[in-house]
Amino acid sequence: MEVILKTDIKGLGYKNDLVPVKAGYGRNYLIPQGYAVLATKSNKRILEENIKQAAHKAEKVKTEAEAVAAKIESLTLEIKAKIGESGKIFGKVTTLQISDALALNGVNVDRKKISINTPVVGAGEYEAEVDLHREVKTNAKFVVVAE
Numbered sequence: 001m002e003v004i005l006k007t008d009i010k011g012l013g014y015k016n017d018l019v020p021v022k023a024g025y026g027r028n029y030l031i032p033q034g035y036a037v038l039a040t041k042s043n044k045r046i047l048e049e050n051i052k053q054a055a056h057k058a059e060k061v062k063t064e065a066e067a068v069a070a071k072i073e074s075l076t077l078e079i080k081a082k083i084g085e086s087g088k089i090f091g092k093v094t095t096l097q098i099s100d101a102l103a104l105n106g107v108n109v110d111r112k113k114i115s116i117n118t119p120v121v122g123a124g125e126y127e128a129e130v131d132l133h134r135e136v137k138t139n140a141k142f143v144v145v146a147e
Helices: 023-033 041-074 095-104
Strands: 002-005 018-020 036-038 076-081 124-133 136-146
Touching: 002 023, 002 041, 023 036, 041 124, 041 136, 076 095, 095 136
Parallel strands: 076 136
Antiparallel strands: 002 018, 002 036, 124 136
């Protein structure tokens, strides 16, 4: 079954992508939740027309995302956490903390677009991946320090 995504879905695709999915996933989750529409001939033609009209706007959004990515790459964020005597962290560092630290530096990024790929176990330097656009991804460096 092929569907046209109406929103970005992590691990599946981006808005206006034509993606193959299992029939049950499409019928029982994506379409009822409003995340996708069935990829019929008429919906495919509508998608092509929408992409043509949005091409100029998409280029502008991409250049803005590249500018934000350059700013994020130049930053080193400081995340405060409670650290025990053994050097291990209490709790964990979340994407919300990284999003808030970016906001303090003048960069607003939704926490859902940030992913921490390596486990944060103690004080030190780490990286988080920030997905700004379908073609623009960057890494945000952050340092975990004791509170």
